[in-house]
Amino acid sequence: MLKNTITLLSKVPASLTPQPHTLCGFLAGLHSHGPDASFKSFDDAYEAVIKVPLDSLNEFEEEIWKAQSRRFIYGNRNLSVVDTVEDATDPQSLAIRQLIINERPNLVQTAINVASISAPYVATSPNPSPLTQGHFGGLAIALPMFEASSPPSSSPPRVHIIGAGGCSLPTTLSFFTSHVTAVEPDQSIVEVAKKYFGADSELFSLVNMDGSSYLSSLKEDDIDVLIIDADDGSAPPLSMRDHSFYTALLPSLSPSAVIAINAIDSPASVASLSATISSSLPSHTVTIVPPPPAADTDDRHVLLFACPYDFHPSLPSFLSYFAQHEGLVDSPSAWLKSLEASFSS
Incomplete structure (x- = not known):
């Protein structure tokens, strides 16, 4: 009607x-x-x-x-x-x-x-989005990946998120490291995130800026974890799919830096993106991880993790470490199965 x-x-x-x-x-x-x-x-x-x-x-x-x-x-x-x-x-x-x-x-x-319809959201503990809502809580896995592959440090891992959206991901990660910066180019989304999704400046930094411009402003070795959760109708944006984008990142990456990307595209296009990242970052290898079946997504939705080559020998310790991170992602056992299957293939 x-x-x-x-x-x-x-x-x-x-x-x-x-x-x-x-x-x-x-x-x-x-x-x-x-x-x-x-x-x-x-x-x-x-x-x-x-x-x-x-x-x-x-x-x-x-x-x-x-x-x-x-x-x-x-x-x-x-x-x-x-x-x-x-x-x-x-x-x-x-x-x-x-x-x-x-x-x-x-x-x-x-x-x-x-808590209820129209109730304010207050982050008091890690609270990833419900897996069955299709949210890629698995992007947060990049943090324990970095910690498993890097030498012990007294400094907190520096996490940069391109595509803040409602900020559930930076909020969750802020409970595990005190250095989280989320970047969102759309001012209206920033305002909605603050009013309805509890985007708290005391938990993390929220920057209203274009993602590529933000990354180009970073200093040498300034990135421990980079999460790209952005789109321009294509995920990741077309500007973040070519060789020049990743080679430009090299000076800003720490030696053990991990990159996580939310990709929504055909298997062929995802494979092409994986090859582009691998050739652009010679010290890293890329693994494609599909979300668990409970996420109820199709084959176009995957996560890409670019990890240092020496991460693979530390995979068993990572799996053990990740299991102890309660609240990092929704349904951690489901994500572990996907991770184990992807990294062993």
């Missing part, structure tokens, strides 16, 4: 457009995404959705709540923050909060647990 309403109202003069509803951006994404989309572009869909009467949008919002126990607690043209509970009749029911980029409504950028 709403789909038909949107289509009919797509020709309403712009002068009659009301103030956008919280749902408008998300609905525009739904109606412009995928092969059967009602509109050819997100922009066209958004222009149509904002002309739908507010009463209709309010009714649809209540339908979503009744049918799916999902409440949109924030929404603008580009972003939506959605709280979902298991039992809408229980006011004490825990909620899963999701950050969604509206142009890609099928992907969850960040997911965290909160």
